[in-house]
Amino acid sequence: MGSPLRRAGVFILLTLLAGCGKSEPVIKIGFVAPLTGDQAAHGADMLQGAQLALDEARAAGEIIPGYKVELAPLDDNRSPAQAVSAAKRLAADRDVLAVVGHLNSSCTKPASAIYYEARLLHLCPVSSNPEISRQGFDTFYRICPTDDLQGPAGVRYAVQKLGAKRIFVLDDMTTYGRGLANEFLGAAKGLPVEILGHEGITQGEKDFTPVLTKIKGLNPDLIYFAGMFPEAALLLKQKLKLGLSAKFLGGDGLFEPALIELATPEAAEGMSLTTLGGDIRSLPTAQRFVQAFEAKHGHLGAYSWYAYESTQIALEAIRRAGKKDRTAVIAAMKGMGSYSGILGLHTFDSKGDTSLRVIGIYTVRGGKFEFVEAVHPSPPEADPPLAGTSSG
């Protein structure tokens, strides 16, 4: 511990000295996700994706001449309160021109209001709750499809492909989980399926045997869980131990290899989930990213490409703005209207939501996520495209 401390000391001294002369001006891109806590695996993937995008952009040349662009990563520990304080820190830092962030919808939603107030461009990689973009913030752009598409895609898959007739719905009572469960339930109304019940569980809890025993008594053929992987792992495990044979389907919060490790491959076998977007490995535009990420980290992090794409878009907006000015960055983003990235051509609507609305289906086989199919849901309502759209 001695040498990093000493190095920090030397660094502080040098910065002080540099302050007397001239220092290279910086531009920062804020990044917030859970970097500690039970969902840190997701946050780590996202940070690696964002960092890769920045590293590549820096290697390609200066983004704004005379400025050094760096990432300012902060931790929200999936807590809305910490998310807000991180957002305020970024809003107060005049070097920050854009923010990529927040994993959980419950964090993204309150933080988005702070970015809006501070006129900070906010790119949302994976928070899929539809309410966030309905707040009417012109600073908000989202590159993933929303849960009003994911929920219905899930229930259709459950009924039409998995043959479910009796479904029990569980959620984790967060903005994301409860929202997704309600979208799932809403779409189930038009389908030949019986909903046996809908219950919430608490994030961070360990013992779900009481509710699973209750579910066992109702004898469903499928359990739908709208939540995140740590709780899903426990549910799968305890479901196996209770001898509950119902199938298990979840949302994108479960798309994390740590789920299979924590649940054990035996308990996770055969479970399915929906994801925000199709199979990244079969996208021609994403091949270079997949190779670069795997070469660097040895595996492909589940949410890494969303953060990568978001960071690239933020960089592009800053490049087009051409100066260190938050309103210019937002104006540049509005001027772009669409962006061709590794996931495809995003055209953003008036709410800031992307036109890429594919939902993927995965299943666990032999301890690994296996891509099943991509579904192209029709948009729930036609949103007018953003005014002044130009290709970019």
Add this chain to the structure above:
Amino acid sequence: MNGELFLQQLLNGLTIGAVYALIALGYTMVYGTLQMINFAHGEVFMVGAYLGLSVMLVFGLAAPAPGGAAWLVMVIAAAAVGCALLGLLIERVAYRPLRKAPKLSVLITAIGVSFFLQNAVMLFYGAQDRYVPELLPARRMGEGAVSVTPMQGVIFAVSILLMAGLQWVVHGTKFGRGMRAVAQDPLAARLMGIPVDRVIAMTFAIGSALAGVGGVLFGSYYSTINFHDGYLVGLKAFTAAVLGGIGNLPGAMLGGLLLGLLEGLGAGYISAQWKNVFAFAVLIGVLLIRPHGLLGERLAERA
């Protein structure tokens, strides 16, 4: 109401209740001797779970094996010893220097120790959930609708043994007599030649060892652990101790089992999303209606 499911719910509740009871004993023992709530106790439980995991990793234990039960006992013993030492250390470093300080200082120190342990474990083991290998086969025993895993059997057996052992220590040994004497009146105990500091240190060691055992059982039963697991479980165990009557050992055991049952039945039959509300409503209810708990004597103000 389905009888088999009800039996299953009882078993679910009793399993976690037994773990609460083991941890509640530590709260209640320390309160009995020092009249302080050791809020770092939940973290000792969490450290116990991580110590258990470390022992498993060091010995390369990863899967159910023929000698799984023997290994598990060894892991439990190691975690108990480790946590006993940790308890001694905490008492010596954080609480003994404050023996004459106002109660509030000790309480705040306890919260500080709790933060320290949480963050130390986070830095050392990482912030993510860790998978705890199962040393016993996960398969259910019996073919009926009611399922009991071997791990649940171990939890019941170990907790009953330890609770019985603790009763014997407190009521059948010289140390136990010293402990009861200190609980009654520390000053008089000291005048009678009882080494009060040593008795208090031992109380911490025993309470922490029980929490360590609880940690290993908890980790092995749920097979994932996280550095902040001590917070909620510790709070529940504290609730159990208050429910049974803080300072009263059989009360802590009864409180733990009852709280586990109440949570399990409440979550199973009323609503899972209110699970924690049941637990903490009990805490409030007990404090309002019967502040001395189910088995606790009326607490006379000490002069």
